[in-house]
Amino acid sequence: MNNLENGKVSVSLETLESVAKILDLRTVSLLVLATSLREKISPHELLAEVKKEVREFSSPRFLADFASQIENGELVRRPSGAQVSQKKLAAVRECKVAGMTQRETVIKLGLPASTVQRYWHKK
Structure with a gap:
């Protein structure tokens, strides 16, 4: 935690989840607060932008494609680079x-x- 506080390590999703749990927040709430500070806008303004983005990407086709990338709660691994058709x-x-x-x-x-x-x- 000390390295994280001193900016010596990058934050992983697991680390964010741990910090959010300690603060009794959802991980996404912690991300909203941190992002609003970095972008110098209020959390409410950021949430309005996020709401718009989520609306744009929540089509049934997109959600089905997104869901197909996750199996048993884990991201499906794919080989890097261009895929062969x-x-x-x-x-x-x-x-x-x-x-x-x-x-x-x-x-x-x-x-x-x-x-x-x-x-x-x-x-």
């Missing part, structure tokens, strides 16, 4: 086998040249 990879490989150039493949499939190049050389 098996459908696009197969299409690029078909063009390559057919003797097409990368440029012809870009035009035919309507994919970015960088994507075609990445899939072209993928093992």
